[in-house]
Amino acid sequence: MENKKLIYIADDEINICNIIKSFLVKEGYDVETFTDGRSILEAFNKKPADLLVIDIMMPEIDGFSLCSTIRRQSSVPIIIVSAKDTEPDKIAGLTLGSDDYLTKPFSPMELIARIKSIFRRIELDKMHNDSVREIRIGDIVINVDKKQAEFNGKNIGLTGTEFNLLYYLAKNKNRAVSRSELLDKVWGFENYVETRATDDTIKRLRKKLSDSGSSLKIETVWGFGFKVNEEG
Numbered sequence: 001m002e003n004k005k006l007i008y009i010a011d012d013e014i015n016i017c018n019i020i021k022s023f024l025v026k027e028g029y030d031v032e033t034f035t036d037g038r039s040i041l042e043a044f045n046k047k048p049a050d051l052l053v054i055d056i057m058m059p060e061i062d063g064f065s066l067c068s069t070i071r072r073q074s075s076v077p078i079i080i081v082s083a084k085d086t087e088p089d090k091i092a093g094l095t096l097g098s099d100d101y102l103t104k105p106f107s108p109m110e111l112i113a114r115i116k117s118i119f120r121r122i123e124l125d126k127m128h129n130d131s132v133r134e135i136r137i138g139d140i141v142i143n144v145d146k147k148q149a150e151f152n153g154k155n156i157g158l159t160g161t162e163f164n165l166l167y168y169l170a171k172n173k174n175r176a177v178s179r180s181e182l183l184d185k186v187w188g189f190e191n192y193v194e195t196r197a198t199d200d201t202i203k204r205l206r207k208k209l210s211d212s213g214s215s216l217k218i219e220t221v222w223g224f225g226f227k228v229n230e231e232g
Helices: 015-024 038-047 061-069 085-096 108-127 161-171 179-187 196-213
Strands: 008-011 030-034 051-054 078-083 101-103 134-137 141-145 148-151 220-221 225-227
Touching: 008 015, 008 038, 015 030, 015 108, 030 038, 038 051, 038 061, 051 061, 061 078, 061 179, 078 108, 085 196, 101 108, 101 141, 101 161, 108 161, 108 179, 134 161, 161 179, 161 196, 179 196, 179 225, 196 225
Parallel strands: 008 030, 008 051, 051 078, 078 101
Antiparallel strands: 134 141, 141 148, 220 225
């Protein structure tokens, strides 16, 4: 591939690092591995990568702290991979700014699908030349240029994936959008990938809207998908 993407992997289990690296190298990515949080942070500060894959339980600096630290200086995509599979752990990781959360054990092919979808979304964002730079839905203003959603002029702090999901629902307001359509248009996943990505992201999105004071509701269309209405 042209202009190879650089991916950093941090996991204190060396065999996991090597397995992930071998799959990603076959896909044409440049990959560097690290076994603790401090070494990947130091490497990132010297030479920023295009995407990070990090574990939570690591020596020196844990994944949550690492994610939070990097988010203060960069919007680089971050995927957390962890044996911690409780809902609070997932919410914590995603709230701190990671773009995705994958529970161990996971299929390397699913990780690759998620990485490709993130890069595809970034490329689409670059190519996007929509004349509408701002969308209002209910009491929320979606600022396309800043890639943020605002309530009463204040950024409600969405991750890149959360923003794209809300943006897509807003562009299709008053219409029920299926989970498969969201996976295709927002994540770029192929149909064979089974994931709770939509439901998990909707849950976080609803919480951030509620915490901000917004009255905008994302309605569940049971057995199908979701929608937002013009009036919020």
